[in-house]
Amino acid sequence: MAVTDEAIEKIKGMIVSGALRPGDRLPKESELAAGLGLSRNSLREAVRALSLIRILDVRQGDGTYVTSLDPQLLLEAMSFVVDFHRDDTVLEFLAVRRILEPAATAMAALRISEQQLDALGAQLDKLGDTPSVEDLVACDLEFHRGIVRSSGNSVLCSLLDGLSGPTTRARIWRGLTQEDAVARTLREHRAILAALRDRDAEAARSWATVHVASVEQWLRSTL
Amino acid sequence: MAVTDEAIEKIKGMIVSGALRPGDRLPKESELAAGLGLSRNSLREAVRALSLIRILDVRQGDGTYVTSLDPQLLLEAMSFVVDFHRDDTVLEFLAVRRILEPAATAMAALRISEQQLDALGAQLDKLGDTPSVEDLVACDLEFHRGIVRSSGNSVLCSLLDGLSGPTTRARIWRGLTQEDAVARTLREHRAILAALRDRDAEAARSWATVHVASVEQWLRSTL
DNA sequence: TGACCTGATACGTCGGAGGTCTTGAGCGCA
DNA sequence: TGCGCTCAAGACCTCCGACGTATCAGGTCA
Numbered sequence: 001m002a003v004t005d006e007a008i009e010k011i012k013g014m015i016v017s018g019a020l021r022p023g024d025r026l027p028k029e030s031e032l033a034a035g036l037g038l039s040r041n042s043l044r045e046a047v048r049a050l051s052l053i054r055i056l057d058v059r060q061g062d063g064t065y066v067t068s069l070d071p072q073l074l075l076e077a078m079s080f081v082v083d084f085h086r087d088d089t090v091l092e093f094l095a096v097r098r099i100l101e102p103a104a105t106a107m108a109a110l111r112i113s114e115q116q117l118d119a120l121g122a123q124l125d126k127l128g129d130t131p132s133v134e135d136l137v138a139c140d141l142e143f144h145r146g147i148v149r150s151s152g153n154s155v156l157c158s159l160l161d162g163l164s165g166p167t168t169r170a171r172i173w174r175g176l177t178q179e180d181a182v183a184r185t186l187r188e189h190r191a192i193l194a195a196l197r198d199r200d201a202e203a204a205r206s207w208a209t210v211h212v213a214s215v216e217q218w219l220r221s222t223l
Numbered sequence: 224m225a226v227t228d229e230a231i232e233k234i235k236g237m238i239v240s241g242a243l244r245p246g247d248r249l250p251k252e253s254e255l256a257a258g259l260g261l262s263r264n265s266l267r268e269a270v271r272a273l274s275l276i277r278i279l280d281v282r283q284g285d286g287t288y289v290t291s292l293d294p295q296l297l298l299e300a301m302s303f304v305v306d307f308h309r310d311d312t313v314l315e316f317l318a319v320r321r322i323l324e325p326a327a328t329a330m331a332a333l334r335i336s337e338q339q340l341d342a343l344g345a346q347l348d349k350l351g352d353t354p355s356v357e358d359l360v361a362c363d364l365e366f367h368r369g370i371v372r373s374s375g376n377s378v379l380c381s382l383l384d385g386l387s388g389p390t391t392r393a394r395i396w397r398g399l400t401q402e403d404a405v406a407r408t409l410r411e412h413r414a415i416l417a418a419l420r421d422r423d424a425e426a427a428r429s430w431a432t433v434h435v436a437s438v439e440q441w442l443r444s445t446l
Numbered sequence: 447t448g449a450c451c452t453g454a455t456a457c458g459t460c461g462g463a464g465g466t467c468t469t470g471a472g473c474g475c476a
Numbered sequence: 477t478g479c480g481c482t483c484a485a486g487a488c489c490t491c492c493g494a495c496g497t498a499t500c501a502g503g504t505c506a
Contacts, residue, residue: 002458004271015307028487039460041264044489045271048227052272053304060225060488061468071312074304081276081297084238085378089294092378099326099379100319155308155315156322159382225489251456262491267458283457284499451504458497466489473482 003038007046010036015055015066026056026064053077075158079165090170091219097163098212101144104151104160105192105208109201112150120146120193129186136182137171143189147196167215174218184214226261230269233259238278238289249279249287276300298381302388313393314442320386321435324367327374327383328415328431332424335373343369343416352409356398359405360391366412370419390438397441407437 001009014020026032026047033043047064050056054073057065067073082093120143127139141164148157174181188211195203224232237243249255249270256266270287273279277296280288290296308316343366350362364387371380398404411434418426 004458008275012303012306030487041461042459045268048268049272049275052231053276053300055304055307058488059468060466061486063468063487069307071308071315074301074308077276077304078297078301080235081278081300083235084278084292085294085297089378092294092376095376096323096379096382100322103322153315153318155312156319159319227489253456264492265490281457282499283497284455286456286499447506449504449506452502453500454502455500456498458495460493460495462492464489464491466487468487469485471482471484474480476477476479 004042004045004049007036007038007043008049011046011050012055015069020066022066022069024066026066028063052080071154071158074155075162078158078162082162082165090167091216091223093163094167094170094212094216094219097160097167098209098216100156100160100163101148101212102205102208104148104153104156105196106201106205107151107153107156108147109196109199109204111152112147112196116146116150117193117197120196124186124189124193127186131182133172133182136185137168140171140185140189141168147192170219171215174215178218181218185211188214227265227268227272230259230261230266231272234269234273235278238292243289245289245292247289249289251286275303294377294381297378298385301381301385305385305388313390314439314446316386317390317393317435317439317442320383320390321432321439323379323383323386324371324435325428325431327371327376327379328419329424329428330375330379331370331373332419332422332427334375335370335419339369339373340416340420343419347409347412347416350409354405356395356405359398359408360394363394363408363412364391370415393442394438397438401441404441408434411437 011020011026020026027035029040029043029047033040036043047056047058051058054067054077055069057067059065085093123139123143123146127135131139144164145157145161148160151157188207192204192207192211195207234243234249243249250258252263252266252270256263259266270279270281274281277290277300278292280290282288305316346362346366346369350358354362367387368380368384371383374380398408411430415427415430415434418430
């Protein structure tokens with residue numbers, strides 16, 4: 001195994017074992033390199049790799065720190081990877097989202113706060129009846145993110161955030177080519193919100209399923 | 224933005240745009256560095272980072288290649304990240320698995336082949352009635368992996384594989400401390416297999432839910 | 447024909463030299 | 477006293493050149 005890979009494993013080990021905790025500062029490059037028995041150049045490769053997946057946070061002029069390791073950071077790393085899977089596997093991503101989104105929406109129905117419900121409503125109102133496709137999709141992302149956050153599961157939230165990315169383009173495309181897509185999306189958002197207000201988990205789940213399935217169905221018929 | 228980060232983005236762009244396809248070989252380090260306008264050292268940091276998340280495959284003495292970019296590779300990168308989330312967030316991972324696993328099992332019920340059913344049965348038979356906890360958990364992982372693969376969705380398969388990792392320790396712990404955990408797991412596996420043989424998606428979904436929920440319930444009562 | 451050797455090629459590692467950015471102590475001014 | 481500025485130390489950023497090591501292809505020899 002290359003010395004850089006060893007360094008990655010050792011740093012990972014220090015974090016997993018608890019020797020390094022979230023927010024901790026690592027020794028400076030030269031010291032850490034000496035401690036791990038490799039050159040500064042090779043150590044930098046290890047640090048850079050761990051930095052890409054948000055394990056480490058490198059600040060020039062300051063130092064290198066362990067990130068919070070929040071599951072939310074998992075998302076960002078994942079969405080980077082997901083970016084590489086385009087077109088051919090979008091349907092598979094969408095299928096997974098179709099499983100998770102309704103479940104998350106149902107969970108949210110039981111614990112979303114009144115303030116958050118009002119915020120979601122205000123968001124929909126602000127968009128109006130004839131938004132641009134780009135605005136609609138951006139609002140779509142934000143709407144679902146707000147709901148999923150209320151599910152209380154940050155891992156679920158992160159996964160869905162990561163999964164929503166690659167399908168964004170597809171949704172924009174749909175909005176531009178399918179006549180009633182915009183109006184339909186707006187109606188479904190209203191329906192989901194109404195179900196959440198009623199604390200009706202099953203209705204919320206069903207509307208979320210319909211919502212995702214409509215995109216999936218369109219995409220399947222198009223490809 | 225640092226030159227290394229720019230290089231990462233540029234390489235990513237070359238792959239996403241299709242200029243570099245899965246399996247393609249990159250120019251050698253010195254040429255690519257010159258082409259991207261940075262030093263070989265800095266470029267190596269970018270390549271190492273992309274190599275960690277399985278976007279690139281570096282072979283000493285040969286060259287650097289774009290990996291297959293299969294969703295399956297997404298899993299390996301994710302499980303590396305997931306390794307950092309221990310104990311405190313295991314319940315959240317398990318909750319997500321509880322959503323995905325039943326759905327995947329239900330999907331598999333509709334399309335799993337007879338050969339795969341036989342293979343799963345043979346696997347359970349081979350384990351016997353009183354396996355060691357380690358063997359059971361290993362078999363557990365393999366059993367569910369075999370089923371999920373039959374769902375036909377490789378993204379789903381990768382995600383579940385990644386999610387199962389962090390809960391493995393918990394399951395071993397459970398097997399060691401809870402009296403009837405082993406027998407119960409064996410019974411539930413048999414029930415899932417029977418439901419798959421019957422092509423009964425709803426029964427398969429329910430048994431899978433029960434199966435994951437039993438681990439979740441135990442863990443929740445223990446923490 | 448087949449095993450072995452060898453050179454070319456490409457990645458792996460290293461040490462050192464400047465450059466740039468952040469931070470905080472120290473100083474002057476109001 | 478309190479505020480703002482300057483500046484030097486510390487830490488990461490980038491690069492260069494050299495040498496080590498692994499792989500592969502082609503030639504050599506039995």
